[in-house]
Amino acid sequence: MPSLKDLRLRINSVKSTRKITSAMKMVAASKLRRAQTAAEQGRPYAARMERMLSALAAGMAGQSGAPRLMVGTGKDQTHLLIAVTGDRGLCGGFNSSIARATRQTAQALIAEGKTVKILTVGRKGRDALRRDFGSLIADGWEGIGKKGVTFAETDQIADKVLAMFEEGAFDVCTVIYNRFQSVISQVVTRQTLIPLSVPAAEEQKDASGAIYEFEPSEEAILADLLPRNLSVQLFRALLESNASEQGARMTAMDNATRNAGDMLNKLTVKYNRSRQAQITKELIEIISGAEAL
Amino acid sequence: MAETTEFELVSPEKLLISQPAEMVVVPGTEGDFGALPRHSPMITGVRPGVIDIYENGKVEKRIFVAGGFAEVNETRITVLAEEAIPLAELTGEFVIARIRAAEADVAAATTDHAKREAARRLAVAQAMHTAID
Numbered sequence: 001m002p003s004l005k006d007l008r009l010r011i012n013s014v015k016s017t018r019k020i021t022s023a024m025k026m027v028a029a030s031k032l033r034r035a036q037t038a039a040e041q042g043r044p045y046a047a048r049m050e051r052m053l054s055a056l057a058a059g060m061a062g063q064s065g066a067p068r069l070m071v072g073t074g075k076d077q078t079h080l081l082i083a084v085t086g087d088r089g090l091c092g093g094f095n096s097s098i099a100r101a102t103r104q105t106a107q108a109l110i111a112e113g114k115t116v117k118i119l120t121v122g123r124k125g126r127d128a129l130r131r132d133f134g135s136l137i138a139d140g141w142e143g144i145g146k147k148g149v150t151f152a153e154t155d156q157i158a159d160k161v162l163a164m165f166e167e168g169a170f171d172v173c174t175v176i177y178n179r180f181q182s183v184i185s186q187v188v189t190r191q192t193l194i195p196l197s198v199p200a201a202e203e204q205k206d207a208s209g210a211i212y213e214f215e216p217s218e219e220a221i222l223a224d225l226l227p228r229n230l231s232v233q234l235f236r237a238l239l240e241s242n243a244s245e246q247g248a249r250m251t252a253m254d255n256a257t258r259n260a261g262d263m264l265n266k267l268t269v270k271y272n273r274s275r276q277a278q279i280t281k282e283l284i285e286i287i288s289g290a291e292a293l
Numbered sequence: 294m295a296e297t298t299e300f301e302l303v304s305p306e307k308l309l310i311s312q313p314a315e316m317v318v319v320p321g322t323e324g325d326f327g328a329l330p331r332h333s334p335m336i337t338g339v340r341p342g343v344i345d346i347y348e349n350g351k352v353e354k355r356i357f358v359a360g361g362f363a364e365v366n367e368t369r370i371t372v373l374a375e376e377a378i379p380l381a382e383l384t385g386e387f388v389i390a391r392i393r394a395a396e397a398d399v400a401a402a403t404t405d406h407a408k409r410e411a412a413r414r415l416a417v418a419q420a421m422h423t424a425i426d
Contacts, residue, residue: 041307048303048371052336052364151305151375163406212366215323215337224338225362228375235305 004278007271014267018260024090025253032183032246038148039180039239046236049229053196055212056222067219069226072195073171078115080138080161080170081105082193082234084177084241085125087142091249094178094186099128101188102176106133117170121157121238138164149238151231158231165194177237178244184251186244193233196226298330299369300346302356304377310356316347317370319363334366341420343380344372355380357424359417376417383425391418 002010057070083102085095102125106116118133120126120140129137139160144153164170173194178186214221297313318327320342339361346354359376395418398411 038306042305044301044308045303045305045373048301048364049362049373052362052373055336055364154305159406159410163404166406211334212364213333213335215321215335220322221336221338221362228362228373232305 002274004271004275007267007274011264011267011271014260014264018257018264021253021256021260025250025257028091028246028250028253032243032250034148035239035243035246036180039236039243042236042239046232049225049232053225053229056214056218056225067222067226069165069194069230070196070222073168075171076114078117078170078172079109080117080119080164080173082119082121082157082161082173082175082237083125083129084175084237085120085122085128086241086245087123087144087146089124090252091245092252092255094245094248095122095124095128097186097188098125098176098178101190102129103132105174105176105190106136117164119157119160121241138169145238145242149235149242151235154235154238155231158227158234161193161230161234162227175234175237177241178248180240180243180247183247186248189240191233191237193230196229295350296330297348298328298332301369301371302344302358302374302377303371304374309374309377310346310354312346314346314348314353314370315350318345318347319370319372320344320358321363328363328365328370331367332365332370336362336364339363339372339374341417343424357383357421359420360413380424383421385425388418388421388425392422394418 081102083098085098089095102118106118109116116133116136118129118137120129120137121144123142126137126140126142141157144157161173165173172192175191175193177189177191179189181187295315297315298317300310300312300314300317301308302310316327316329318325319337320340322338322340325342326337339358341358341360344356344358345352346356357378357380358372358374361372361374363373364371392415395411395415399408399415402408402411
């Protein structure tokens with residue numbers, strides 16, 4: 001049976017926890033709004049780039065000598081996984097679901113006899129994967145998107161990926177991130193970046209009749225456009241991930257605040273009861289003492 | 294009012310400009326070209342330089358872009374730019390700082406890839422310098 005003092009201390013500590021979690025929820029909510037607008041503003045570029053790519057891809061279809069970034073190396077021996085997580089915890093299953101998905105994918109690939117390399121974005125992902133796949137992690141980044149994800153930050157990741165690809169360090173590149181669906185639900189998504197999957201069905205209706213001229217040449221533009229596209233796809237993944245993280249944190253903190261409130265109610269009832277019991281006990285002692293005289 | 298075409302300037306971070314224009318002069322990789330309404334469909338690279346947007350027969354906006362791609366067809370002109378700054382906002386000090394930083398990067402680059410990247414940044418900064426002169 002905890003004493004009254006213990007209970008009082010407990011109540012105070014739960015109260016301050018509740019204050020912290022509700023503040024974190026508010027912060028996450030405002031960051032979420034910013035992250036969501038950023039994700040929405042990033043869409044036009046990606047959409048237009050996709051349109052250009054499909055026009056180009058339509059022209060290149062069936063031709064030999066298409067860039068390797070688009071068709072791949074023709075092998076799928078070495079896989080590069082990019083795990084996108086956050087730097088900070090306290091956001092529910094956000095980081096752990098990415099870690100789990102990456103672990104499963106990596107194990108499945110290894111079981112098939114393939115080689116796996118991992119790049120991690122975010123401290124949490126690296127920490128979670130280091131234990132099992134420490135030797136496979138090729139590189140990692142921290143602090144991306146601290147003040148909102150910028151394209152320049154994404155570019156350094158894309159640069160690294162491209163450099164590795166040019167060295168022939170991998171054949172297939174997949175990014176694993178949380179896609180923002182709503183504040184309460186984030187979907188773990190695996191997206192293959194290299195080789196590129198061009199949405200073939202869509203270009204049919206868009207390119208109706210319009211045959212594009214290319215300057216300087218299709219190959220030269222593709223050679224420029226594909227690395228850009230890689231950065232853009234990564235950028236989009238990071239934006240989505242950032243919005244998801246804030247959403248996940250907001251939900252987690254909302255739950256925590258509510259739980260703290262419930263706990264506070266229970267503790268207060270318990271505190272009042274034991275206080276009452278103690279008073280009754282003291283009264284009985286006094287009365288029985290007086291009667292004994 | 295003369296016939297206009299829909300001009301869009303998009304950076305990875307957001308849609309910067311979306312407006313009708315009479316003519317847009319874009320610095321293509323193969324030389325500057327003016328795109329009027331009903332231009333034949335074309336996709337081209339864009340080198341670092343200045344985009345001029347014409348309205349009512351005169352230049353209405355001048356924007357510096359750090360390279361990218363342009364898609365032109367009968368009804369619209371879309372420029373995907375890596376970075377875009379209105380020319381009026383470019384100042385000498387800012388540009389010189391960029392050139393210095395890029396030069397330092399070129400000197401510090403060790404790998405082939407980093408060298409190419411730094412050289413590209415230097416070219417962008419130098420194009421900025423030419424643009425404001």
